[in-house]
Amino acid sequence: AQSVSQHNHHVILSEAASLELGCNYSYGGTVNLFWYVQYPGQHLQLLLKYFSGDPLVKGIKGFEAEFIKSKFSFNLRKPSVQWSDTAEYFCAVRDFNKFYFGSGTKLNVKP
Amino acid sequence: EAGVTQFPSHSVIEKGQTVTLRCDPISGHDNLYWYRRVMGKEIKFLLHFVKESKQDESGMPNNRFLAERTGGTYSTLKVQPAELEDSGVYFCASSRGVLQETQYFGPGTRLLVL
Numbered sequence: 001a002q003s004v005s006q007h008n009h010h011v012i013l014s015e016a017a018s019l020e021l022g023c024n025y026s027y028g029g030t031v032n033l034f035w036y037v038q039y040p041g042q043h044l045q046l047l048l049k050y051f052s053g054d055p056l057v058k059g060i061k062g063f064e065a066e067f068i069k070s071k072f073s074f075n076l077r078k079p080s081v082q083w084s085d086t087a088e089y090f091c092a093v094r095d096f097n098k099f100y101f102g103s104g105t106k107l108n109v110k111p
Numbered sequence: 112e113a114g115v116t117q118f119p120s121h122s123v124i125e126k127g128q129t130v131t132l133r134c135d136p137i138s139g140h141d142n143l144y145w146y147r148r149v150m151g152k153e154i155k156f157l158l159h160f161v162k163e164s165k166q167d168e169s170g171m172p173n174n175r176f177l178a179e180r181t182g183g184t185y186s187t188l189k190v191q192p193a194e195l196e197d198s199g200v201y202f203c204a205s206s207r208g209v210l211q212e213t214q215y216f217g218p219g220t221r222l223l224v225l
Contacts, residue, residue: 004153032211034213036216042218043114043115043216043217043218043219044202044216044219045216046213046215049213051211090154092154096209096210097142097144097159097166097167097209098156098159098167098170099144099146099154099156099204099214100153100156101146101153101154101155102153103151103152103153104151104153104154
């Protein structure tokens with residue numbers, strides 16, 4: 001089975017600060033990588049995904065992630081966070097039909 | 112396009128009782144998945160339907176859990192009898208295909224077994 005590690009369980013930032021959330025996975029083959037976000041009271045939404053090609057992936061709401069194969073990493077970044085980015089963020093790897101998720105990172109942005 | 116819907120949003124039951132969760136996938140999505148998140152840990156795969164057939168049920172914890180998808184549309188997940196450790200959030204997701212496809216998630220059902 002695959003495993004996904006999100007090292008930051010809870011992150012607190014002030015508005016306009018830069019964000020980087022770490023994600024490492026164990027799967028060594030061809031990977032499909034995802035970041036999902038769950039805003040308070042809402043369902044999981046796709047932020048961005050990587051299947052192949054340019055390892056720097058841009059998603060919605062100014063988020064981006066970089067796939068570094070040698071490091072088995074897919075870190076999420078945003079140059080300047082807003083209060084509305086307060087949410088829980090999940091990194092996921094797909095192995096055929098299954099998604100393997102990390103344990104999530106709760107981001108709290110202070111206005 | 113309507114998203115994945117789940118019912119109920121919350122359920123509180125006593126140990127030993129039965130609970131049935133329902134998921135309606137996005138229209139036209141043949142693939143339906145169930146996941147579970149226990150105690151704020153990682154979201155874990157339970158099973159995968161392709162239309163009405165169980166493609167993969169390797170994540171089902173034990174035989175107290177029964178999933179069905181009669182007619183290949185909505186799915187139900189029954190827990191009978193429920194145990195304390197079954198508490199958590201049950202997510203449903205759907206996708207049109209499998210490879211190179213995004214899974215779209217529902218809002219989840221929060222189950223509490225007392």
